[in-house]
Amino acid sequence: MRPSNAELLESIAQALEDQVGPLVQDQWAASTLRSAVQLLRHVAIRGVREPGLLAEDRADVRSVLEAVRARLAGAGLPELEHAVTTALGVAAREPADAAAAAGCDDACQVAVERLIAARAAVRQATGGVEIETLLSAYLGRRLARERELYLPVFLGPPF
């Protein structure tokens, strides 16, 4: 349907910025307006891109965590193995809605974070940096995917 949600939100933000902003003299109100415009622009992008990004990321992190699980097998880090297995279990279920997709994303990120936090133990147990290299590469891809959600929208005056 046209105009799309993104087009409507962007046009609202632009109108507020161009037509309302110059007339607002009170600095507190002007600040709120700047924040509102920034958030509207973010929501306009996020509404369109988030479902695809989450799906793409879920496939990516599943593949990475599978590879990590294989390398952790028998390495003597049962808690980390369990965390990875749990996250993979969550990621294997097709999320029913946006909230479930976000929950799945969180579960996977918790596992990735635990693995990175335990860097020294993982290195010692696996005898190398293969796992952290896999994770680091994944995080780089994730950041690149997410970048358009936050940049340049949040580079402007935030308040």
Next chain:
Amino acid sequence: MDPQRLEQYLAEKLGEPLRVTGLSQAFPGLSRETWLVRVARGSAGAPLDAGYVVRADSPGGPFPPVPLEFEYQVYVHVARTPVPVARALWYDAAPALTDGRPLFVREMVEGSTLLPGLGDDTEAAAARRKRVALEHAEKLALLHRLDWRQYGFGAFMDVPASVEEAPRRELLHWWRVWEQVRTAPFPVVTEALHWFADHLPRRAANLSLCKGQNGIGEEIWRDDRIVALCDWELAHIGDPCQDLALSQGMLKLWDRDRLIAHYERAAGFALPAENMSYYIVWNAFKSMLALNNGLHGFLSGRYRRLARATLGYGKVKVYEQLLGAIVGLDVHRAAEVIMSGQPSPYHHRRVAGG
């Protein structure tokens, strides 16, 4: 803030009748509220004009996860030293005036946190920038060479065992805090924290009382002189390089190398370039931590001020991108990445009074 309730509160605390003649909130007050109050004290026949500053936690709590009482204690202790600061009068843990939010009151120092015209493209403005930058460097040096043990700061601040231990102690402290306050898993930041551990400075330049926030917008200026250093919530004992690295553009006001040399002469110790670069990156992490902590009030519904979302979520994601970019770099290159991409939250801050 209701002027009548404030009037009653101040009269009770000061023990004499008074009338509030002026009340304004310093903008933007995102972390904590700062109320500038003018009162006429004493009898109606011969009132005495006085100014006070009421600093209170916002309904959403502060950005830095540091209790307001800590900052009050810093003010009290700094007032005993040669470092210029407003005199703190009292701390109130849960006053009805702010619906139970803690506050403290200090005397108002006349001046401004802003220096209008400082960025003008004129010879006079350029000369002024140099003057202001040197003044700031001298005041920081005064603070950093202070014998903080003599003035009792060690009684309520965490004290590193040595200059060698200070950088690691700072890292581990804020790493723990981050794990307590972050609003979501941030594996990129955990990776960055390992980078910090791998690139720790060998030793602090000195064990100094550091201010935390400093620079334009943080101090009270009068006639291009700092008459009071303000905003002490992130004060700590540590590497003074951190203060120079977080000086809100002060090092850009004049020739950076000559400015640092001026500071070093005044302080009596050198600032290693590696430490400066490290703390430029480190300050990005600490800023991100504080901003993300400020998102809790928004997420819980206690404080839905929109800037809490733009800063605590949006800006935090920008910082996450920046910290993700430093992994694999040396400290100097990482500092360049941070400086090239770090947006200043103080773009057009309007803060008046003390």
